[in-house]
Amino acid sequence: MPFETGNLKEALAQRGVSRRDFLKFCSAMAVTLALPPQFAPRVAQALEKAPRLPVVWLEYQDCAGNTEGLLRASKPTVAELVLDVLSLNYHETIMAAAGHQAEAALQETVTKQKGKYIAVVEGSIPTKDGGVYCTIGGRTALDLVQEIGGNAAAIIAVGTCAAYGGLPMASPNPTGAGGVGTVVKGVPILNLPGCPMNVQNLTATIVHYLTFETWPATDQFGRPLFAYGSRIHDDCERRAHFDAGQFVEEWGDEGHRKGWCLYKMGCKGPETFHNCPIVRYNEGTSWPVGAGHGCAGCSEPSFWDTMTPFYRRLPKIDLLGVEATAEQLGVGIVATVTGAFATHGVISAIRSKIQPIDRHEADLEEHLP
Numbered sequence: 001m002p003f004e005t006g007n008l009k010e011a012l013a014q015r016g017v018s019r020r021d022f023l024k025f026c027s028a029m030a031v032t033l034a035l036p037p038q039f040a041p042r043v044a045q046a047l048e049k050a051p052r053l054p055v056v057w058l059e060y061q062d063c064a065g066n067t068e069g070l071l072r073a074s075k076p077t078v079a080e081l082v083l084d085v086l087s088l089n090y091h092e093t094i095m096a097a098a099g100h101q102a103e104a105a106l107q108e109t110v111t112k113q114k115g116k117y118i119a120v121v122e123g124s125i126p127t128k129d130g131g132v133y134c135t136i137g138g139r140t141a142l143d144l145v146q147e148i149g150g151n152a153a154a155i156i157a158v159g160t161c162a163a164y165g166g167l168p169m170a171s172p173n174p175t176g177a178g179g180v181g182t183v184v185k186g187v188p189i190l191n192l193p194g195c196p197m198n199v200q201n202l203t204a205t206i207v208h209y210l211t212f213e214t215w216p217a218t219d220q221f222g223r224p225l226f227a228y229g230s231r232i233h234d235d236c237e238r239r240a241h242f243d244a245g246q247f248v249e250e251w252g253d254e255g256h257r258k259g260w261c262l263y264k265m266g267c268k269g270p271e272t273f274h275n276c277p278i279v280r281y282n283e284g285t286s287w288p289v290g291a292g293h294g295c296a297g298c299s300e301p302s303f304w305d306t307m308t309p310f311y312r313r314l315p316k317i318d319l320l321g322v323e324a325t326a327e328q329l330g331v332g333i334v335a336t337v338t339g340a341f342a343t344h345g346v347i348s349a350i351r352s353k354i355q356p357i358d359r360h361e362a363d364l365e366e367h368l369p
Contacts, residue, residue, distance in 0.1 A: 029203065029204050060124060060162075061175070089109045121180050127178060157192065160194060190216070193228075198227075231270060235278055241255075272295050
């Protein structure tokens with residue numbers, strides 16, 4: 001049920017959420033957005049006064065993993081409240097209405113609030129044969145997303161399928177699937193890839209907009225830098241084992257039991273940009289590498305084709321603009337120098353003097369022990 005009042009402060013009081021819990025939530029959002037702690041009061045002030053922002057959630061070629069992530073959001077009794085205050089006008093999985101009633105509610109938002117609502121899109125968009133491989137209410141996903149997304153204030157593509165095409169786009173891509181950005185133009189599009197995306201990143205993206213009245217800065221793939229600005233490898237809890245040359249060789253071996261690096265088991269952390277090690281899942285308790293499984297690179301474009309086989313070392317991927325980084329220096333030190341435990345301060349000093357390296361010329365595998 002939507003709130004009767006028009007701002008979050010009053011809505012929280014209606015739901016019995018304490019001021020203390022609300023401020024803790026605002027602090028968590030500031031951390032997720034990579035803002036200094038002193039920004040938490042500004043976030044709180046903005047959210048307290050934020051008007052209701054209409055949101056429609058569109059779901060196309062997907063597994064519903066992002067919707068499931070939303071429904072199982074960890075801390076957010078408060079985060080869900082934020083989304084509720086944003087007036088979630090349409091979400092076919094969780095709304096009470098169905099059939100023509102549901103579609104009428106969607107069209108009412110598009111017509112009466114043109115240019116004012118946010119379109120959250122989950123799932124890829126098939127384009128082959130006129131888009132007949134995904135239809136809702138007799139209309140193709142292609143037709144719907146172009147109309148609804150094209151009239152939105154902005155689109156947030158949640159999950160890798162919506163952002164880049166994901167699994168449906170994997171070779172040979174029989175339905176001609178692609179991400180939202182391939183079929184909708186002229187509207188701001190923010191990509192939150194991942195399988196599924198972390199709902200905290202979705203909440204933080206919207207909080208950023210409500211706080212600063214602008215969308216967060218993004219990288220060349222349309223991903224917010226606060227969530228995708230650093231590589232998983234750089235923030236990984238197993239990084240020290242990589243630098244020390246301690247790798248898991250087989251599932252269940254001693255190194256695996258001790259939490260050593262999973263690079264040799266196919267971990268794609270050195271090529272993947274995401275804040276999984278920082279934000280994590282399941283109430284912030286764990287994430288794939290923390291649970292003993294290598295990163296599959298699911299937040300990268302075309303990962304089903306470029307990151308496979310998932311259980312082998314990194315394929316040769318050419319990432320634009322990536323300089324020689326600490327993982328290359330780390331393996332070089334392990335392979336050639338007795339002082340394998342050089343400090344990161346020394347490594348950073350060396351890094352600043354090294355020219356960009358083409359991954360095709362200096363594959364990491366060549367340097368591994």
